Amino acid sequence: xxxxxxxxxxxxxxxxxxxxxxxxxxxxxxxxxxxxxxxxxxxxxxxxxxxxxxxxxxxxxxxxxxxxxxxxxxxxxxxxxxxxxxxxxxxxxxxxxxxxxxxxxxxxxxxxxxxxxxxxxxxxxxxxxxxxxxxxxxxxxxxxxxxxxxxxxxxxxxxxxxxxxxxxxxxxxxxxxxxxxxxxxxxxxxxxxxxxxxxxxxxxxxxxxxxxxxxxxxxxxxxxxxxxxxxxxxxxxxxxxxxxxxxxxxxxxxxxxxxxxxxxxxxxxxxxxxxxxxxxxxxxxxxxxxxxxxxxxxxxxxxxxxxxxxxxxxxxxxxxxxxxxxxxxx
Numbered sequence: 138x139x140x141x142x143x144x145x146x147x148x149x150x151x152x153x154x155x156x157x158x159x160x161x162x163x164x165x166x167x168x169x170x171x172x173x174x175x176x177x178x179x180x181x182x183x184x185x186x187x188x189x190x191x192x193x194x195x196x197x198x199x200x201x202x203x204x205x206x207x208x209x210x211x212x213x214x215x216x217x218x219x220x221x222x223x224x225x226x227x228x229x230x231x232x233x234x235x236x237x238x239x240x241x242x243x244x245x246x247x248x249x250x251x252x253x254x255x256x257x258x259x260x261x262x263x264x265x266x267x268x269x270x271x272x273x274x275x276x277x278x279x280x281x282x283x284x285x286x287x288x289x290x291x292x293x294x295x296x297x298x299x300x301x302x303x304x305x306x307x308x309x310x311x312x313x314x315x316x317x318x319x320x321x322x323x324x325x326x327x328x329x330x331x332x333x334x335x336x337x338x339x340x341x342x343x344x345x346x347x348x349x350x351x352x353x354x355x356x357x358x359x360x361x362x363x364x365x366x367x368x369x370x371x372x373x374x375x376x377x378x379x380x381x382x383x384x385x386x387x388x389x390x391x392x393x394x395x396x397x398x399x400x401x402x403x404x405x406x407x408x409x410x411x412x413x414x415x416x417x418x419x420x421x422x423x424x425x426x427x428x429x430x431x432x433x434x435x436x437x438x439x440x441x442x443x444x445x446x447x448x449x450x451x452x453x454x455x456x457x458x459x460x461x462x463x464x465x466x467x
Contacts, residue, residue: 161191161405165213167198168436171324172350172426174198174218175436176443177243181217181415183440184451187466188459189408200297204228207398208236214401215412218243220346221392223297225372228396238402240395240412246419248391249347249359250298252289252305254278255335256356268309268362275315277340287316290330290343293323297376302344304375304383309362316342331355346391348419350426362387407459414454421450441467 164185168178178195185191196213203216204224208231221228221239231237254265258277264270265277275287289311292299299320306318321327327343328351334341335355342360345352367386374380395412402409417425429439444451445467452460 161185161189161408163192163194164215164401164405164408165194165196167203167213167216168195169198169200169203169216169218172429172436173348173422176425176429176439177217177417179436179440180443180451181215181412183444183466184411184455184459184463185408188455188463189405189411191405191408199295200224201295204231204396207231207396211236211398211400214398215240216396219394219396220248220297221394221396222372222389223301223376223391225376235399238397238399240397240402240409241414242393242416243395244348244393244419244422245416248393249419250301250344250388250391251346251359252302252343252362253345253352253357253359254342255340256358257338258340259358266358266361268360271342271360272309272311272314272316278316278342279340280317280319283317287311287314288342289316289318290321290327290341291318292344293327294320296324298344298346300378300380301371301376301388304377304380305385308375308383308385319343331357348417348422348426350423350430353423353427354430411455411459415451416454421447 166178166182168175182193182195185193198213198216200220200223203213204219204227206212207216208227228237232239254271259266262270265274278287278289280286280288289306291302291306303318306312321330327345330343331341331345331351332355345357362385364385364387366389367384368389370384371386371389375383375386395415397409397412425439425443428434428442434442444463448464455463
């Protein structure tokens with residue numbers, strides 16, 4: 138009888154783990170093409186696979202195609218770092234229709250977007266911290282192929298911020314002030330243009346965001362448009378390709394969320410608890426991204442470095458039991 142009771146207890150104690158693994162099942166995670174996103178995607182993959190027994194895999198992603206696919210096709214299951222302002226209306230509609238869910242805030246302080254210039258230029262001429270000062274001096278930001286024009290570096294093609302930076306370029310009348318909008322071709326191209334200009338002591342003017350390793354390594358000043366923030370117009374027009382009359386507005390703080398499909402949220406409550414708790418401060422992420430760049434590490438290597446070196450952070454996101462499993466896998 139005692140042996141039977143002991144066996145029954147063992148089976149019962151094993152049931153939640155077995156059920157949990159079955160519930161989680163196969164999980165696809167969007168591995169987006171910028172450093173912080175691929176870092177977080179790799180962290181999520183490791184923790185979900187080893188802490189929650191999910192069959193987790195990374196799939197290529199980017200803001201617009203990933204958001205559209207999640208709404209229309211129900212895949213991938215998780216977008217770990219979604220800058221929600223860039224696709225706000227579609228995401229909200231997806232939530233209303235029961236297709237998507239916001240799992241938690243990826244960045245506890247939100248993301249920062251804006252137009253930037255090097256601090257060493259502002260130190261020499263404080264007016265360059267304002268858009269009027271920049272417009273008055275286009276040749277401080279010389280175009281790489283046409284020295285008679287100033288260069289404004291926008292977002293790479295395919296990134297949703299290409300829309301907002303292009304609309305604001307037009308709203309600010311930068312072309313009339315002697316600037317030409319340059320597509321840097323990729324995130325690496327955009328970052329490289331800042332590094333090259335800074336190291337040569339040359340002017341640079343364009344769009345960028347934080348937290349990033351670049352803004353951690355190179356002191357940049359966000360240009361004040363003198364307009365304040367018109368969040369309603371920004372959401373309704375600035376971020377839309379159909380915006381015919383964009384107005385000048387500073388970028389509102391960006392909500393950076395973890396977005397999941399509703400089907401995943403319902404079948405994996407334990408994993409959802411982790412995603413709800415998993416949040417980075419700007420300073421912590423800047424530090425990680427700087428390490429990643431300095432060591433030429435990809436998302437997988439940087440993710441393992443974080444899990445091994447910063448247990449004080451990630452163990453706060455999970456239960457002690459899950460933490461033990463993740464540590465054992467490391």
